[in-house]
Amino acid sequence: MHEWEEQLRALLSNKRVFTELADRYSYSFDASFGEHLPEVVVQPKTTEEVQTIMKIANQFGLAVTPRGQGTCLSGGPLPVHGGILLDMAQWPKEINVFADDLIAVVTPSVLTADIHAAAENYGLMYPPDPSSAHVSTIGGNLAENSGGPRGLKYGVTKDFVIGLEIVTPEGDVMHTGGRTIKNVTGYDLTKLLVGSEGTLGVITKATLKLVPKPPAVQTMMAAFTDMATAGKAISKTLTSGVLPAKMEFMDRACIEAVERYRPSGLPTASEALLLIELDGHPETIKLEAEQVKQILVELQADPIITAESDEEAQKLWSARKLVSPAIATIKPTKISEDATVPRSRIPEMMDRLKQIKEEYQVELVVFGHIGDGNLHPDIMCDQRDEEEMIRAEKAVAEIFRAALELGGTLSGEHGIGTMKAPFMEQEMGEVGVSMLKRIKEAWDPNNIMNPGKIFAEKGQKLVLRDG
Amino acid sequence: MADTLKDMLRYDLTFDCVQCGYCLPVCPTYETMERETHSPRGRINLIKMVAEGKASVEDLKQPIDKCLGCMACTTVCPTDVQYGQLFESAKHVIDEYEEKTFVQQKTEHFLFHSFFPSTAWMDQLGNATWLYQVSGLQKAARGLNVMSAAPLHLGKFEQVLPPAPSPKERHARKNRLHPDGPPKAVVAFFTGCVMDSVFFRQNEKTLELLRLSGAEVQLPKTQTCCGALHAHAGKEPEALTLAKENIQAFEEKPVDYIVNNAGGCGAQLHKYGELFAGDPEWEQRATAFSDKVRDITEVLVELDGLEFTERVEETYTYQPSCHMTNVQKVKEPPLQLIRSVPGVTLKELDRPDFCCGSAGIYNITQHEDAMDILDVKMKDVKRQCPEGIVTTNPGCMLQMKLGVQREGLEEEIDTVHIVDLLMKAKPVTKQAAKA
Ligand SMILES: Cc1cc2nc3c(=O)[nH]c(=O)nc-3n(C[C@H](O)[C@H](O)[C@H](O)COP(=O)(O)OP(=O)(O)OC[C@H]3O[C@@H](n4cnc5c(N)ncnc54)[C@H](O)[C@@H]3O)c2cc1C
Ligand code: SF4
Ligand code: SF4
Numbered sequence: 001m002h003e004w005e006e007q008l009r010a011l012l013s014n015k016r017v018f019t020e021l022a023d024r025y026s027y028s029f030d031a032s033f034g035e036h037l038p039e040v041v042v043q044p045k046t047t048e049e050v051q052t053i054m055k056i057a058n059q060f061g062l063a064v065t066p067r068g069q070g071t072c073l074s075g076g077p078l079p080v081h082g083g084i085l086l087d088m089a090q091w092p093k094e095i096n097v098f099a100d101d102l103i104a105v106v107t108p109s110v111l112t113a114d115i116h117a118a119a120e121n122y123g124l125m126y127p128p129d130p131s132s133a134h135v136s137t138i139g140g141n142l143a144e145n146s147g148g149p150r151g152l153k154y155g156v157t158k159d160f161v162i163g164l165e166i167v168t169p170e171g172d173v174m175h176t177g178g179r180t181i182k183n184v185t186g187y188d189l190t191k192l193l194v195g196s197e198g199t200l201g202v203i204t205k206a207t208l209k210l211v212p213k214p215p216a217v218q219t220m221m222a223a224f225t226d227m228a229t230a231g232k233a234i235s236k237t238l239t240s241g242v243l244p245a246k247m248e249f250m251d252r253a254c255i256e257a258v259e260r261y262r263p264s265g266l267p268t269a270s271e272a273l274l275l276i277e278l279d280g281h282p283e284t285i286k287l288e289a290e291q292v293k294q295i296l297v298e299l300q301a302d303p304i305i306t307a308e309s310d311e312e313a314q315k316l317w318s319a320r321k322l323v324s325p326a327i328a329t330i331k332p333t334k335i336s337e338d339a340t341v342p343r344s345r346i347p348e349m350m351d352r353l354k355q356i357k358e359e360y361q362v363e364l365v366v367f368g369h370i371g372d373g374n375l376h377p378d379i380m381c382d383q384r385d386e387e388e389m390i391r392a393e394k395a396v397a398e399i400f401r402a403a404l405e406l407g408g409t410l411s412g413e414h415g416i417g418t419m420k421a422p423f424m425e426q427e428m429g430e431v432g433v434s435m436l437k438r439i440k441e442a443w444d445p446n447n448i449m450n451p452g453k454i455f456a457e458k459g460q461k462l463v464l465r466d467g
Numbered sequence: 468m469a470d471t472l473k474d475m476l477r478y479d480l481t482f483d484c485v486q487c488g489y490c491l492p493v494c495p496t497y498e499t500m501e502r503e504t505h506s507p508r509g510r511i512n513l514i515k516m517v518a519e520g521k522a523s524v525e526d527l528k529q530p531i532d533k534c535l536g537c538m539a540c541t542t543v544c545p546t547d548v549q550y551g552q553l554f555e556s557a558k559h560v561i562d563e564y565e566e567k568t569f570v571q572q573k574t575e576h577f578l579f580h581s582f583f584p585s586t587a588w589m590d591q592l593g594n595a596t597w598l599y600q601v602s603g604l605q606k607a608a609r610g611l612n613v614m615s616a617a618p619l620h621l622g623k624f625e626q627v628l629p630p631a632p633s634p635k636e637r638h639a640r641k642n643r644l645h646p647d648g649p650p651k652a653v654v655a656f657f658t659g660c661v662m663d664s665v666f667f668r669q670n671e672k673t674l675e676l677l678r679l680s681g682a683e684v685q686l687p688k689t690q691t692c693c694g695a696l697h698a699h700a701g702k703e704p705e706a707l708t709l710a711k712e713n714i715q716a717f718e719e720k721p722v723d724y725i726v727n728n729a730g731g732c733g734a735q736l737h738k739y740g741e742l743f744a745g746d747p748e749w750e751q752r753a754t755a756f757s758d759k760v761r762d763i764t765e766v767l768v769e770l771d772g773l774e775f776t777e778r779v780e781e782t783y784t785y786q787p788s789c790h791m792t793n794v795q796k797v798k799e800p801p802l803q804l805i806r807s808v809p810g811v812t813l814k815e816l817d818r819p820d821f822c823c824g825s826a827g828i829y830n831i832t833q834h835e836d837a838m839d840i841l842d843v844k845m846k847d848v849k850r851q852c853p854e855g856i857v858t859t860n861p862g863c864m865l866q867m868k869l870g871v872q873r874e875g876l877e878e879e880i881d882t883v884h885i886v887d888l889l890m891k892a893k894p895v896t897k898q899a900a901k902a
Pocket of ligand 3 (some may be wrong): 497507
């Protein structure tokens with residue numbers, strides 16, 4: 001047995017240190033691509049344990065990769081340098097809501113949906129709502145800076161974190177921010193850590209901001225015969241003085257896939273479908289719904305549906321939720337992208353995506369959080385078809401390029417991880433990446449904290465095939 | 468070899484898993500064993516790794532043995548991964564690859580060829596030699612190496628077993644029952660092997676309920692064990708042989724439905740069609756069989772022929788069988804029946820779909836793990852403060868009884884099969900005028 005293994009076992013007992021092949025393989029993947037075996041999997045349950053683990057890792061030069069529930073779509077929790085896989089999902093789950101302060105203090109293993117439920121008990125809301133909310137941990141959300149449909153009105157995870165407890169790569173404990181909403185002391189390390197993808201430290205506790213839960217919601221759906229008009233509907237709505245909570249989009253391929261998968265009465269002749277949700281006071285959203293409807297009518301959207309009841313609203317949203325399983329029937333392997341562009345460039349981006357689809361002959365469908373420009377172009381392919389995967393890789397690179405050329409970004413919510421690392425310089429420039437690297441070097445002098453992420457290694461390219 | 472392993476493990480099906488993790492929150496073993504290795508996603512990935520030759524069949528054994536086969540994962544999977552098929556093929560491969568001693572082979576042969584399919588053995592079992600026989604099962608299970616070295620806890624099970632009927636009572640049963648009026652339907656009853664021995668009384672009640680509801684009931688003589696335990700132990704050929712015997716037995720006379728009252732057996736009977744997919748001789752016959760399979764609760768609701776004459780002023784909670792919920796997809800009828808009993812207050816569990824840990828013989832072969840799962844279930848039960856627990860599967864019924872006993876609540880909580888509850892309310896045939 002390695003000395004480090006002995007030390008880890010002394011700390012955590014055999015029940016929380018795994019070196020068997022079956023266990024190592026079980027932590028070798030996430031929801032993206034690639035498979036990397038850690039040398040050991042450990043399950044810390046206290047901040048002190050994480051500290052000791054980090055110290056052992058530093059002493060023996062072992063890489064440490066934190067992992068929540070492995071639902072990452074960009075390769076964040078893959079132990080690409082082997083070493084220690086830190087399973088944060090089994091940490092004791094605690095949610096403490098301080099309703100008077102409008103905050104919640106949570107441990108990293110808590111599932112996001114459980115925070116939603118806890119806040120609701122107090123008439124409050126934790127707005128970030130990734131579609132993976134009922135499986136992903138808040139630790140993973142914080143590390144990836146996750147977003148969701150409500151991002152349009154409320155923002156992403158970083159907009160709701162005011163304090164963190166972190167174990168640094170060298171094994172020290174550190175607190176950032178605090179429990180006050182206003183806090184301008186020093187550099188904003190909280191924001192730096194959120195979205196750092198586990199490369200700057202291990203999150204062991206977080207203080208989250210809550211907002212009053214809007215008393216009512218109103219769902220609407222509108223279909224368009226062309227993308228340009230749908231684009232107009234988005235910009236007109238957003239400049240009309242009404243800010244919807246959600247504005248979601250499905251393209252024709254998605255609509256058709258859903259109708260094939262589970263007929264939901266969607267207008268299959270349309271090129272674009274918008275789903276809009278308003279939230280707020282019942283009287284207010286009544287007026288706002290009228291206003292939005294006016295815009296939709298002027299642009300000749302057809303049909304325009306305003307949900308009359310909760311069930312009707314549920315039905316409309318269920319069509320959106322069916323997109324993922326429905327498109328999975330096209331082909332088994334799903335490359336889920338989240339290129340994001342300024343809202344005014346959405347129609348152009350849609351044109352570029354169409355070209356990419358034709359040029360590389362890939363099954364490309366588009367849906368997503370269009371209100372904030374966050375599109376999900378998904379390429380459906382088959383991992384076993386080498387030739388198709390090469391075309392898909394090229395198409396993905398082309399999607400990134402298009403987003404950047406239109407003034408957008410590589411990732412709206414899924415993070416960089418291993419998948420987008422080779423493209424970082426295209427977005428941030430040499431100086432930008434170099435500054436990030438300097439920060440990383442200062443925080444983690446031995447480069448043991450989740451190495452191989454965000455920063456491309458020499459010659460690293462996007463590879464979606466195994467091995 | 469590598470290629471055949473890929474075929475045997477249904478490598479092709481593993482690609483349907485997009486590793487999204489949606490199945491993690493519903494998996495009981497992931498919750499109690501706290502590691503990805505014991506999650507559906509982890510298991511599917513391991514099957515893939517073994518098929519690709521990256522890990523060995525031996526590496527796969529424990530994660531698969533520890534799976535309850537409750538199929539909760541299949542109900543939430545957005546891409547409809549065929550976990551059941553993957554699970555059974557993995558069991559089969561593990562069984563094939565395992566090197567067995569002569570004694571192991573003999574005990575297994577006895578267990579799966581003579582013991583389960585045999586009515587005679589099952590009679591014996593019913594006639595109170597249960598413990599000894601199950602000790603034989605214990606030995607065999609040990610021989611199979613499906614157990615840890617931990618001693619068995621059969622004494623506990625023995626205490627919760629219902630009293631056995633006398634052989635006389637058993638043999639007095641008729642092979643055909645007629646309703647009082649003209650029959651509304653003709654059904655065949657699947658007696659089950661363990662069910663008909665250990666739970667003879669529940670079978671009797673089931674027959675009577677069918678009769679009172681207006682059904683003519685037949686009991687095909689040559690029927691045998693459903694084969695679920697064989698299939699779950701990786702004994703595919705044996706499971707197929709039993710299936711064929713049953714298909715033949717139930718083909719003899721035309722019936723509307725083939726009724727069973729054990730969730731696990733029902734699930735296996737439902738799968739016969741699938742088992743013979745592509746078999747020119749058997750596929751059609753098997754599908755015809757499966758299409759007629761119904762749980763007792765479905766048939767009672769459909770016939771709607773019962774009227775209750777006594778109130779049961781008690782609070783019950785309902786523990787649905789996983790195989791009934793997740794494989795047969797029968798959810799509403801049992802609830803409807805419980806609610807129809809006058810006086811009964813039904814308090815549903817917070818997590819009814821969480822397995823109780825019974826899972827075939829899992830609570831014998833993986834006893835400690837099954838008890839951890841049962842503990843989670845009992846917490847939920849206690850939150851509802853019921854005076855009784857209703858189940859739809861004999862395995863679940865025993866397990867829940869054990870749970871009640873472990874909590875020291877035997878005096879407070881009565882555990883019954885749904886037919887027990889219905890009979891308690893003294894049902895009679897609904898009057899045609901009122902119906
Ligand atoms: C079907 C599906 C839908 C999704 N929908 C969305 C969506 O709508 N919006 C969205 O933003 N994302 C979405 N995702 C992506 C994913 O769910 C999120 O990135 C999520 O935040 C990951 O959480 P996790 O617990 O699974 O973390 P993991 O995937 O295990 O890890 C993610 C990253 O966090 C790091 N990490 C985890 N825990 C800690 C910790 N305690 N301290 C430090 N670092 C840590 C890891 O090292 C890794 O880099 C979706 C994924 C799937 C499969
Ligand atoms: S829910 Fe289905 S696709 Fe997702 S990880 Fe589980 S088995 Fe795989
Ligand atoms: S069958 Fe049950 S125990 Fe097995 S993986 Fe699925 S949910 Fe978990």
